[in-house]
Amino acid sequence: MKNFLHLHFIFIDYDLSMATNHRRNIALHCTNIVKIFNSGEAEVKALQGVNLDVYEGELLMLVGPSGCGKTTFVSVVTALLGFDSGTCITLDHNLATMSDEAKTAFRGKEIGFVFQAFNLIPALSAAENVALPLTIFGTNKTMAFSHSKEMLKAVGLEQKEHFLPGKLSGGQQQRVAIARALVHQPKLVICDEPTSSLDHKSGQVVMELLKKLTKEHAVTMIVVTHDSRVYQYADRIAEMEDGKIIRVGKTDEKIL
Amino acid sequence: MFEVAVKMLMHDRTKYLGLFTGIGFTAFLVTFAMAYFAGFMTRGFSLVSENPSATVWVMDPAVHSTEATINMSDASLGLVRSVKGVSYAVPLYLGDATARFPNGHFQSFQMIGVDDAILSGAPKTGNALSAALLHMPDSVIVDGGGSSGKLQTPIHTKDMWPYDGAHLGVPTRKLQYGDTLIINDKRVVVRGVSSTIPRFPPRPLMYTTQSNFKRLNPGENRYITFIMVKGGKNISASRLAQNITRQTGLKAITSDAFKKETVKWFLINSEDVGDMINMVILAMLVGFGVTGVMLYMFTYENLRQYAVLKAMGASKSQLVNMVFTQAFIGVIVGSGIGIGVCALLGESVASADFPFRMMWFAPVLGFLGVLIVSITAAVISVRPVLSMEPGIVFSQR
């Protein structure tokens, strides 16, 4: 697995990568994050001291073997999951000191999600699904739907606004999910295996879209993936193993 | 979010139809049971209802219903009549009589003896003949009293008063004008068949005059079971009842109070009513269980969707509102269907002589029943919604 990764990108020393990024603003700052699951008697150390900085406006890919803690990590940094020790500062919010209510409100305002299982609400049309983050926030309906339609257009699905998710292909559903993740103009978008449920072609379309929208909307994006075919879309790649970030590198297509 | 909750509820037709039907069924069950029960109880005090002009009923102080009675002395009538404010007071005799039919078959009747002069308490007969017929000698008016097939007399003369023993199981027809029966070795003639308010428990009734009543039930010391009183214009029924009690030492209560007491008596003393209540409670519990479980399942199956909303920033109160919105819609639609069907069905069964009386508390209890169950189910099912880790959104389907 690791050799396989090496074929596609080279890892550059962590400090070096910092240097080459000059003095960019930091969207996510994690030091020594530890997360332990206590499932009955067994104790799982899912995160064992994660250190990672993610810069504003970059598309960072998080890769690593199954069970190494990728999902746990993105859950922690988005305040979906608490952690046991360390510091996590997401978009200038120190998560350790926030109340549950504040975390919920923070997620609703600042973060967008794209899931492997799409997670669209089956009862709602594409446009209604996209409008959800605004609906939750309490934006008025006309406004919410005009933004929703704009986003659907941006992902190329303006024709499908009235379709229920069940009537859309996997790739189309994921594009609706991307529109939903961006409609409220969040600063950080988390994508957990966005292409794993899709065929190669739809996966490429989705990644291209993600890359394009990251730049257009100036959002920071973390993409968790197993899919080596999409590494080319990353600004940087962080590799995780056994609950730790072991390397952070930059892709260089010329090497290939 | 209200709209989102409604859309989630209405998305899967099988599920929401199941939910509405379940809630509707329970509402129907409760409402119907209550109306049925009210119907029965209403029949319990039919004797009071069929004498609407009597506003006060006087009885022995030990009597608490129209059902279990003991008689008062003949002197009580005079005492009651002497109370100021009494405009008229007529006695009513109640007794049991076993009548032999011409073919030898016998049947017990409740015998009701009405005042000879004014026949107060006698029913109207169905065939346009007046109760005045009771003035003819040995006359009675018979009534099914909610029972069926108990007024059958033989068709053929060869089956009447035979010398070779009873002719049971022969062709029969319903009693009619001119038929004869024998009570205590005395002949009575049927002068009419009435259909007054059915009784609970059902029983054949036999109305006759008080002089006839005494002739058919000789040897008793006391005959007056009730005295029916109407007061003058200037006195209220309850006031009059108080006056009668104070002056005579007899129990006197308004007809409304007597109806209530009779219902209470049935609730406490009647085994049939107890069995009926148990059945109804059992049925309601089943209905409540089904409703609760369905509602819980509905929310539970949507848990992942709630997790998605939670991840996207939906607050606890928004999620709670959604769950309760769905429960309330279920209650409104379901109880609407249930109570509606009950009212329609009740209309038709009530006209088919079925004890059914849609009193105000029947639909109210039907609605409250499902409301309470649904709120309970919503409270229980909202807990996993609130306590779930929104992180489950990352898991694959």
Ligand SMILES: Nc1ncnc2c1ncn2[C@@H]1O[C@H](COP(=O)(O)OP(=O)(O)OP(=O)(O)O)[C@@H](O)[C@H]1O
């Ligand atoms: N809720 C939980 N309770 C107990 N253990 C958990 C829980 N969630 C995750 N784990 C464990 O934590 C470890 C990290 O899991 P995680 O899902 O973060 O891995 P992952 O890198 O996302 O894997 P995959 O690539 O398969 O999605 C695993 O050993 C997993 O079994």
Ligand SMILES: [Mg+2]
């Ligand atoms: Mg994972």
